[in-house]
Amino acid sequence: DAGVIQSPRHEVTEMGQEVTLRCKPISGHDYLFWYRQTMMRGLELLIYFNNNVPIDDSGMPEDRFSAKMPNASFSTLKIQPSEPRDSAVYFCASSPEPGLAGGPDYNEQFFGPGTRLTVL
């Protein structure tokens, strides 16, 4: 398997522009997670999906951020309008059915290479 695929790997945009980040999870994985990594705040979970349905979006910073998962093999994270403080590395991760966290069928989250976003 190719692993979790993210595109683009790098994105530079002007403040106010719309940005769309894309993720293809590992085939067969039921869970998909979006994280943001910054120097100031470290790694933060933004949102996660189970079977294409958003389960917890409490980490989404504000209404400018939205995420969708139209099917099991594709997810997007959109920022509209973008601001310089959105500059960060955005990671997508996927996981097979984890069951109860820590249970005997608990599985790790597999991370993509990330998208480095710079908003000027």
Place this chain on the structure above:
Amino acid sequence: AQSVTQLDSQVPVFEEAPVELRCNYSSSVSVYLFWYVQYPNQGLQLLLKYLSGSTLVKGINGFEAEFNKSQTSFHLRKPSVHISDTAEYFCAVIASNDYKLSFGAGTTVTVRA
């Protein structure tokens, strides 16, 4: 809520020397613990995890960690590091009734010849 504290932000170490990365956590419920590694310009990769059972956990690349419930710690160790171990290391925790990982701030390990 859970939180993770990695006590060292930077750890320089010479090749073939041992290394220990410290991690403490706090939680009001049972948790499960993980160490991830991030090589430059790459995503995170799982090194090892503690779910239950033996408190000494062995992972990939010769790393091991010990869960200490009384001290709420999960320190990572390697007896002899290589140049290729230069990376950032993250400790993470998940509550037993949740699916969300909480990460520490990370420890950058730089291995010198």
